[in-house]
Amino acid sequence: MNYEHSIYVRQVGLKTLDFYHGKLDGLNGPKTRAAYAASAKSLRQSTAPTSATPRTFSKSVAPPTPGNRSRVFGPAGVKGGNTPAMAYFKPPYPMQFTWGGAVARIGCHRLIAAPLKAALSDLASFGPAWLRMHGLHLYAGCYNPRKSRGGSGMSDHAYAAAIDLNPAENGNHSLWPGAAKMPAKVVHVFRKHGFQVGFNKGAKRRDMMHVAYVERD
Numbered sequence: 001m002n003y004e005h006s007i008y009v010r011q012v013g014l015k016t017l018d019f020y021h022g023k024l025d026g027l028n029g030p031k032t033r034a035a036y037a038a039s040a041k042s043l044r045q046s047t048a049p050t051s052a053t054p055r056t057f058s059k060s061v062a063p064p065t066p067g068n069r070s071r072v073f074g075p076a077g078v079k080g081g082n083t084p085a086m087a088y089f090k091p092p093y094p095m096q097f098t099w100g101g102a103v104a105r106i107g108c109h110r111l112i113a114a115p116l117k118a119a120l121s122d123l124a125s126f127g128p129a130w131l132r133m134h135g136l137h138l139y140a141g142c143y144n145p146r147k148s149r150g151g152s153g154m155s156d157h158a159y160a161a162a163i164d165l166n167p168a169e170n171g172n173h174s175l176w177p178g179a180a181k182m183p184a185k186v187v188h189v190f191r192k193h194g195f196q197v198g199f200n201k202g203a204k205r206r207d208m209m210h211v212a213y214v215e216r217d
């Protein structure tokens with residue numbers, strides 16, 4: 001088995017999404033293959049249309065605080081159990097999954113679909129070349145029924161209330177401003193539509209891949 005860069009990139013994405021806990025060695029071993037299969041299955045579930053899919057997005061709500069998420073979004077999704085009330089839309093600019101393949105539709109909680117689509121439409125005006133240069137076409141998913149990394153509570157992803165963008169360059173531990181590459185004007189656009197980008201931990205922000213319809217600051 002030889003190192004393959006595409007496998008390395010896949011491992012980074014899978015690790016970010018909490019499917020993979022092995023080495024980032026670029027080798028397509030059994031752990032990597034199993035993690036990829038699990039994420040693909042989860043992805044099919046989160047993008048599959050259901051008869052309950054609303055035709056129109058709900059009217060807007062203010063982003064809740066972490067403690068109010070279930071009151072606004074309903075209960076967090078659980079593996080093999082209930083899922084949040086989802087809505088689906090075509091990305092306003094070309095996006096691809098970090099693990100490969102074009103993003104045909106973004107599925108998210110129906111309460112955040114309108115502001116998310118509006119924010120991404122604003123980003124589209126920066127042009128595809130600029131978006132690619134900053135890795136903003138690299139989509140790492142929305143709904144994922146899991147706990148927050150390093151915390152005991154549920155992740156915003158379990159409510160389908162957050163997306164991740166360009167995880168390889170906006171890693172969980174990368175500081176911003178600094179190592180994380182998320183452009184300031186993108187943060188500004190998301191904030192304008194009610195989204196929080198990253199978590200404020202101390203003087204600098206981290207986890208800048210994480211774009212959540214949750215008010216934390």
Ligand SMILES: [Zn+2]
Pocket residue numbers: 157162163164209210211
């Ligand atoms: Zn996230």
